[in-house]
Amino acid sequence: MTVPLDPDQAPGTTRTLLTEGGLVRRTVLEGGLRVVTEAMPGVRTATIGIWVGVGSRDETPTLSGASHFLEHLLFKGTRKRTALEISAALDAVGGEMNAFTGKEYTCYHARVLDDDLPLAVDVLADMVTDSLITAEDVEAERDVILEEIAMNEDDPDDVVHNLATSLAWGTTPLGRPVAGDPHTIRGLSRAQILRYYRRRYVPSATVVSVAGNVDHDRVVAQVAEAFAAVLSAAGDARPAPPRAGSSRVRFRRARGLVSRPTEQANVLAALPGLSRGDDRRHALGVLNAVLGGGMSSRLFQEIREKRGLAYSVYSFGANYADAGMLGVYAGCAPGKLGDVLKVVRDELATFAERGPSEEELERGKGQLKGSVVLGLEDPASRMSRIAKADLLNGELASLDDLLARIDDVTLDDARDVARMFAGRPSLAVVGPFESLDAVDL
Structure with a gap:
């Protein structure tokens, strides 16, 4: 069962979304703020996340x-x-608190006893709605971010992933690093950050999500x-719809090198992937497991086990509202x-020409299903x-x-999606090379 989340759900109303495995309920408050909970009566903790639909892009x-x-x-x-x-407030009760920023959202989260x-x-x-953002704090934190x-x-692992992203999407917002760069960080003023905060951190763009031993109404x-x-200041705004795609996002196939005196070469080969809502994403997930998602995968077996060429090798997928990447990393x-x-x-x-075998397809399905269940x-x-x-x-x-969607992936589906792996990949390299011309690529 898949439940659509209605952006026009009336403020003050509550819907039960799912009862399988845990009771999931959703309430829309005044101003479009969404509160979603999943009850897990068998635990004695609760995890809360305040998610704001704004990120580096x-x-x-x-x-x-x-x-x-x-x-x-x-x-x-x-x-x-x-x-x-x-x-100190969270430390005093043994809680954990942190935050992270992505390309399309920012999350502030905490884990505590129920x-x-x-x-x-x-x-x-309090943090999300009423931070002071003083000039003194901006200057102090500027140095922390530069560090x-x-x-x-x-x-080198971070550098090669940032380089691959930059090569793939260029100077578009999707291609820029989440943390910015030293030049832009030094140039940001308190006034700019404060305006950004007030403009972007609004109830309609915010989801409060809680899971654990919780009561939704409370x-x-x-x-x-x-x-x-x-x-009360937001009025009758409704929840913002999911982010729309952009016709400006185009994957580029390019090569790039960051020369570093490292003991190991880090390489990331990238190809265009699928956007977050693409119906083929489940087939691609199975293919990723077959190609480089585990110890039995093709890349791990061929590069590490049979030839001893690398210690670390894996494939991955990155999905955004309107773009995606297939990546293969090796050190x-x-x-x-x-x-x-x-x-x-x-x-x-x-892989692009023949796709997976039937045995590989079934193994990939099992691996993906297991990782999904274990991850929840x-x-x-x-x-999350x-x-x-x-x-x-x-x-x-x-x-x-x-x-069921994973199980429904057929061999024909997989072989059709596998054609995405064709063509010369974009190539990001970090290592002790003066130029890529010095490497047999």
């Missing part, structure tokens, strides 16, 4: 990194709490109280890079799933329906 070039900068600043203090009081959920709701809502960017630049009451000031000795890339290209070409065993993963369903997809599939 919503930034102009001069605002690059603003979403991530803002995420940091919301921990620095409100009119009600200092930065120390924010962290009895302490009202405190977590109050603290996170974070520098730390990421010291990690959570709704707690959220309504914590967000009362911004809800190897610099002198073996040419051999690794030849195997990768040969495997991609063979804790409240944090359930919280129901939030993304509302914020990004506009529908929530039951677990049985999701597993």
